[in-house]
Amino acid sequence: MADQSNRGTVKVVDGKYKFKGNFHYINPNTPIRNEEGNLMGVTNPRDITHVHMYGGEAPFFESLAQAKLLGTRCENPDCEHTGMTHVPFKIHCPDCLSKNTIVDITELAKTTATVHTFMVTERTGAFNTLEKPIRFINIEFAGVDTILMSYLPIGEPEIEMRVVPIFQTKNPTYTILDLAWVPEETSESKLPEGFTYN
Numbered sequence: 001m002a003d004q005s006n007r008g009t010v011k012v013v014d015g016k017y018k019f020k021g022n023f024h025y026i027n028p029n030t031p032i033r034n035e036e037g038n039l040m041g042v043t044n045p046r047d048i049t050h051v052h053m054y055g056g057e058a059p060f061f062e063s064l065a066q067a068k069l070l071g072t073r074c075e076n077p078d079c080e081h082t083g084m085t086h087v088p089f090k091i092h093c094p095d096c097l098s099k100n101t102i103v104d105i106t107e108l109a110k111t112t113a114t115v116h117t118f119m120v121t122e123r124t125g126a127f128n129t130l131e132k133p134i135r136f137i138n139i140e141f142a143g144v145d146t147i148l149m150s151y152l153p154i155g156e157p158e159i160e161m162r163v164v165p166i167f168q169t170k171n172p173t174y175t176i177l178d179l180a181w182v183p184e185e186t187s188e189s190k191l192p193e194g195f196t197y198n
């Protein structure tokens, strides 16, 4: 394993992205052999730090760490779908392409979120860090025109079940994994490590 003490970090200073440290580590190849010891190929280890820029979606990820859920709404009076509210967060209205207004839907989520449908899976993507089985849920909110994909770390999902949002406010990842859902009236002491209601 390469020395990772100088792993890459990025800062923005005066509007410019400043990269510091290593973003790519070279690891040795290892041979792949068959039962007779003949060389069949090599493993090609890669260790790369990817950089994801959030752009106009940054307020959404920042707010999760502050126990807030944001959506967006089209407020263009000339749009055929003015008033349409989007969660997940859409920067622009897909109908009129004007910039949407950010709306705080935390209270709406706490009081109206229900499971639209769900999927329980034991097999996940290679880098998935969630505990298995993962209970993926699709969530509906009153007055919101889209359905949000998330997960239920506690309890068994059922269609139309009332759920409430929880947020990873302690050591947040600043990714969508900072948001999860639990059945209504789950006691705060049962929440996963680092998650809170508020």
Ligand SMILES: [Zn+2]
Pocket: 074, 075, 076, 079, 080, 081, 082, 093, 094, 095, 096, 097, 098
């Ligand atoms: Zn619109």
